Amino acid sequence: MFHAIPDGITAPKGFTAAGVKAGIKKSGKEDVAVIYSSVPASVAAVFTTNTMAAAPVIISRRAVEKGRAQAVVVNSGCANASTGPQGMVDAQAMAHITASLLNLDDAAVVVASTGIIGVNLPMGKIADGIKQAVEELSVDGHAAALQAIMTTDTQPKVCAYEFKLNGVPVRIAGMAKGSGMIHPNMATMLAFITTDAAVSPPVLRQALNEAVALSFNMITVDGDTSTNDMVCVLANGLAGNSELTAPNDPQYNEFVTALREVCTYLAQQVVRDGEGATKFLEIKVQGATTFAAAKQAAMAVAKSPLVKTAFFGEDPNWGRILCAVGYSGVGAEPEKTSLAIGDLTIVTAGMGTQVDTEALKKIMAEHDIVITIDLGMGSSEATVWTCDFSYEYVKINGEYHT
Amino acid sequence: MFHAIPDGITAPKGFTAAGVKAGIKKSGKEDVAVIYSSVPASVAAVFTTNTMAAAPVIISRRAVEKGRAQAVVVNSGCANASTGPQGMVDAQAMAHITASLLNLDDAAVVVASTGIIGVNLPMGKIADGIKQAVEELSVDGHAAALQAIMTTDTQPKVCAYEFKLNGVPVRIAGMAKGSGMIHPNMATMLAFITTDAAVSPPVLRQALNEAVALSFNMITVDGDTSTNDMVCVLANGLAGNSELTAPNDPQYNEFVTALREVCTYLAQQVVRDGEGATKFLEIKVQGATTFAAAKQAAMAVAKSPLVKTAFFGEDPNWGRILCAVGYSGVGAEPEKTSLAIGDLTIVTAGMGTQVDTEALKKIMAEHDIVITIDLGMGSSEATVWTCDFSYEYVKINGEYHT
Structure with missing residues (x-):
């Protein structure tokens, strides 16, 4: 049985999150988020194909290639795009600060940024924000984390579902911020998905590609593809299902269906909230x-x-x-x-x-x-x-x- | 010496034109135009690549393939697009009516339409309009012809130049109506160019392709390509230059330069007059x-x-x-x-x-x-x-x- 549940991205077992006000956004709202899995998770992501990809995209591509990660750090208010070598140093530092506080390898941290382009990250504020977020990590932190990734979104975009893999209850949840039209400076679409399903990295990658092809890749707001777009999924295996390691496993279709459901819901919400959208x-x-x-x-x-x-x-x-x-x-x-x-x-x-x-x-x-x-x-x-x-x-x- | 001259598409020798009020446009303004060359002319044209091409485009493609034409008939107010078999019959009839009145083969007439899509041409009005236009053909008719091809254009788009080919004075002129954003129903771009240069059909075709590649194909208003777009040039040879029959003829570059000048001017005017354009x-x-x-x-x-x-x-x-x-x-x-x-x-x-x-x-x-x-x-x-x-x-x- 596939059914919606309340709560956000901490609904799956073992995930905590936090969102804090680091002072990057002029509005003073939440602008740094951390998502953390208590155990190493399989990770897969799709990134913008824009060749002007922002520094965090380049750093995260490297992390995701390894197939395992345990945390995501995100800031809004500054995209760290078109920032040259300093941008790379700063994105790497975001991973390093988060990893140090959580006792992880730098490569276990996925980094994302959204906001103004061409401006360097205020690294003092970022470092303080990450520190506070890590201290505040909790199951209840999902709402603040969602706030922290939003820019001009008028609606939060979040969903969570429970379903079964081989009879074992499994949870999957996702949150997103809007694309196209959304941010006056940079139209960035970010989506983070968590699940406690046990899925091997290559199968997770294949499942995400399939799900994205029929969801995020099927929406358009104004045809512009941002430098910072990213959809990332972490699967930590704490649900206790037998690990899904091959696409011909009977669990595979059920997992892809659930993942696609999350992606389709979030993608449609992004379109519904396209700025100025009336239809x-x-x-x-x-x-x-x-x-x-x-x-x-x-x-x-x-x-x-x-x-x-x-x-x-x-x-x-x-x-x-x-x-x-x-x-x-x-x-x-x-x-x-x-x-x-x-x-x-x-x-x-x-x-x-x-x-x-x-x-x-x-x-x-x-x-x-x-x-x-x-x-x-x-x-x-x-x-x-x-x-x-x-x-x-x-x-x-x-x-x-x- | 290449220099601008007043007057419109009747500036080159042997061309006459007319524009009349046939009652197709709700505004009651001029809506049928005929352009006529007193002798058969080489003809070349580029058409929309839209596979939903309107009936007049299909009819004109056939006419232009032969390389010789002597008249153009255009109506505004109705695009004769998405009109099925009846649309083809009507477009053919426009050619036939014009040809009969001018004692030409049907295939010597290029047909163009612009306006509302999905509505059949009011053929009674069209026939009467063509008859009146043919009767009124004159060197002074260029201004009325220009009026008759316009839809929501706020500015007329016309230019004429004189230059020399092998020392012989030659004239070239063009008029256009706007594309993209221009017509609420159908964004059609039409351009008609006349010249008294002597140019063989294949060389005229090559020259037009070169000129269009760097002019009309380099503009975009909203990225939409209409079903009716057409750029057509008639070269009747009455200037008396030795016929330009090969691209390696020294005259070729001068002719292409002049043709490109006309196309670039008209293309830029179309963009400048894009509806709502402020830049x-x-x-x-x-x-x-x-x-x-x-x-x-x-x-x-x-x-x-x-x-x-x-x-x-x-x-x-x-x-x-x-x-x-x-x-x-x-x-x-x-x-x-x-x-x-x-x-x-x-x-x-x-x-x-x-x-x-x-x-x-x-x-x-x-x-x-x-x-x-x-x-x-x-x-x-x-x-x-x-x-x-x-x-x-x-x-x-x-x-x-x-």
Whole structure:
């Protein structure tokens, strides 16, 4: 039985967390978080593919490669990006300070930063903050840790579930901060997932890749990929299930399903909280030749400013959707293409149909809208989630001054 | 000597034009144009790569393949896109009606449409409009023809030049209507170029491809590529120069330069008149391994909503520019990357420099801003033009209702 439970990332056995006010954020809110597992955990992570990756991403990539970690240290308020050699020294120091206090190897600590770009970390404040956070580590610290990773998020993004692996109760939990549109300076998406399942590092990596491919990689807010994006999972094995060491183990599908559930929930929350978002759009492309083609077509629609502003205006301007599919590069042909908004068929064979205008108006007025495109070319499909483009987006991203 | 001359697309010898009010546009303004050459002309065109291409694009592709044409017929107010088989019949009929009145083969007529998508052409009005336009064809008709291709353009886009080929005075002229952001329903870019130079069809095609690659293909307004986009050039040879039949002819470079000048001027005008645009941004990428890589990096910056809103807000948020270069896929490395806004160096080796804040503020307040990015990877460069993202863009594209 898979079911949601209250609490945050300390719900799985053996995890504690803390979030403290180190004085990095101008607002004075929590800005340093530590997550700790009482025993070494398998670790896997996916990082931004941006070649301008920030220093903490480079440091964490190295740590994660080893497959084992025991702590995560995160700061908000400063991204430690575009900071050159000093940035690398500072990110390494964050790992070292945390490791020393917890009696770990530096390489057992994953480091993440989010906030202003091009500014060096205030290392005095960071060091004091980490020290305080380590002292305050507790099962109750999950809420403060969540606060400490948020920047301009208007909603906390957190979930926890219990399920069974081979009959053994296992817990998995995750928290995230928003991407795209979210931070005026740097659109960073961070997600941290904890589980007490026993999973070997290579299998954890494979499971995370599968889960991310259908969740975090299927959202777009404004098409920009940040220098600091990271999704990281720690699995410490304290649930006591027999260790999952191979993808053909019957436990594997159950574990991936749970992990994907966490990732999908967090990814969708990120889109829902995209700054200025007034609509949550699910774009399904069916009838594609491959999953990649389906995703490519769906992403073209999801990224189109003309489509996004039309939904903001509640205008069922289907020509813009077809147009985006047409330039997506998947070779869509009008005669084979159909389109539905909600449960109303709008286009068949590339041409508009007689539509119940009142019913369509109602659908367009809803907050969550499903757009289904059938390419009529094959049997693959993909679903992408995005939000609309509003005045508020331009305001937040245009009126904020560095 | 290459110099600008007044008048529009009838400036080259042998061309006449007309624009009439056929009642297709709700505004009642001019909406049908005909351009006519008194003798058969070489023709070349580039069309949208959108696979949902509108009927007139498909009809015109066939006409242009033959390499000779003598007339262009254009309507605004209805794009004849997503109109299925009836759309094809109607586009063919536009060619046929024009050809009959002018005593030409149907295939000698290029057809273009722009306006609302998914609606069939009002063929009675179209037929009457074409008849009236053909009757009114004159050298003075260029201004009305220009009016008839415009939709929500706030500025006419037209230019004409005189230059010499082998000592013989030659004229070239062009007019365009805007793309992206321009029309609430369908972002169509149309450009028609006339010249009295004698150029063989294959050389005209090559010259147009070269000119478009460095002009129309280097602009982006919102990244959307319409179903109706078209750039078409007619060269009727009445200037009397010896026909340009090979790219190694010394005349070739002069002709391409003139053609590129026309295309660049019109392309830049399209960007300047992007709806809601308050800034004209020139994005130069230098030090790339290839032209394609330089263009790719420049386009990533030009398309980034975070960059575009920052410039709207006059915020020199260079992190967003670096971030876009980083995800562009060209493998840029921070240590090698530098960035200038106007003549001020903002970033060297991936890190911010000490900048004269007052001087930077002045540059950001200007209407035309040049952003120069050096990747430090090679010696190729590319220049892309775009505009900013403003409230007005969201308003025009979100509040308009189909």
